[in-house]
Amino acid sequence: MTSLEPLLTNLAAGQHGMFTTVQAHRVGMDKSSLARAVLEKELRHPMRSLYAVTHLVDESSPLAWHEHLAHGTRLLYPDLVFASLTAVLAHGVSVWGCDLSKPQLFRPISRCTGVRGVRVGPMRGESVESAWGPAAAPADALVQLAMDHGVEQGVVSADSALRAGKVTLDELGAAVALVENWPDAHKARSMEALACALRESVGESRCGIALELAGIPVTPQVEIQNAFGNFVARVDFLVEGAKVVVEFDGKVKFQDGDPEVLWAEKKREDRLRRLGYTVVRIIWADLETPGVVAAKVRAAVRAAAAA
Numbered sequence: 001m002t003s004l005e006p007l008l009t010n011l012a013a014g015q016h017g018m019f020t021t022v023q024a025h026r027v028g029m030d031k032s033s034l035a036r037a038v039l040e041k042e043l044r045h046p047m048r049s050l051y052a053v054t055h056l057v058d059e060s061s062p063l064a065w066h067e068h069l070a071h072g073t074r075l076l077y078p079d080l081v082f083a084s085l086t087a088v089l090a091h092g093v094s095v096w097g098c099d100l101s102k103p104q105l106f107r108p109i110s111r112c113t114g115v116r117g118v119r120v121g122p123m124r125g126e127s128v129e130s131a132w133g134p135a136a137a138p139a140d141a142l143v144q145l146a147m148d149h150g151v152e153q154g155v156v157s158a159d160s161a162l163r164a165g166k167v168t169l170d171e172l173g174a175a176v177a178l179v180e181n182w183p184d185a186h187k188a189r190s191m192e193a194l195a196c197a198l199r200e201s202v203g204e205s206r207c208g209i210a211l212e213l214a215g216i217p218v219t220p221q222v223e224i225q226n227a228f229g230n231f232v233a234r235v236d237f238l239v240e241g242a243k244v245v246v247e248f249d250g251k252v253k254f255q256d257g258d259p260e261v262l263w264a265e266k267k268r269e270d271r272l273r274r275l276g277y278t279v280v281r282i283i284w285a286d287l288e289t290p291g292v293v294a295a296k297v298r299a300a301v302r303a304a305a306a307a
Helices: 006-013 021-026 031-039 062-076 084-090 138-149 151-163 169-177 185-194 202-213 259-274 284-288 292-306
Strands: 018-020 043-047 050-053 104-107 119-122 127-130 133-136 218-225 231-239 244-248 278-282
Touching: 006 018, 006 021, 006 050, 018 021, 018 062, 021 050, 031 043, 043 062, 050 062, 062 084, 084 104, 084 133, 084 138, 084 151, 133 138, 138 151, 138 169, 138 185, 151 169, 151 185, 151 202, 169 185, 185 202, 202 218, 202 231, 202 244, 202 284, 202 292, 231 259, 231 292, 244 292, 259 278, 278 292, 284 292
Parallel strands: 104 119, 244 278
Antiparallel strands: 018 050, 043 050, 127 133, 218 231, 231 244
16 A cells, blocks of 8 residues: 555646655655655655656656656756756757766756756756746757767757757857857867758768768768659668768668568669669668778778779
């Protein structure tokens, strides 16, 4: 039988499964009763003064848990503004390769103290409304993410935001200009230079970055036509100046092993080869090994030139 006060559970249900120590005390739950509930796994205690009702929160993924934590921090700090990766997520933009264990937020400088379990920075710029509450504007959030988490992570999210119309290249450039003399500003500049609205997935973004950094010029999302002008295929990347197609194979469309899907893909690739194109397939493992993507594509370009 649960030891939680029903009033508290009902309150948490309207607060994304979270409540504060102050709210618990208001319904008669003291420090020892909260500690007992945590021991019995009825509650989680992710940070000072914040609790989560276990059956009300989704812990199936770091992303889902991050959202609960973000809403929980708003209970503790009503003056916060979501920043960096938390703001990016709050605007509905994808993130990849980032540590989601701690929400990131801004507070007024006078209240910007360290808090265990949260990454807090001083208030910067203007805030806008997001699905989760006040947050840094999308372009500012992307710049912050790149500086905090890395260029590749920033490009993946910038591509997602550009593709979804959440931000424009002009807005991104203006946000980068505002941090020109900040530490790690070079990461934001690189993110802006490498961002592309045409790439359609995390894998395509990472593949595009690898090729551009290696000096292999490619055009994303190219429609290939035959000699009669008929559509043959749209490819992830076409190497400029060569009949070499680069396809990122995330295996999403092939994972169920549907014979019709596999056969259609084989026929599509055969049509490209009959037109003289060499098809290079990049998989997730290639992206994890430095130099492999560039090596595979360069080898294909050399083979195509020699044919």
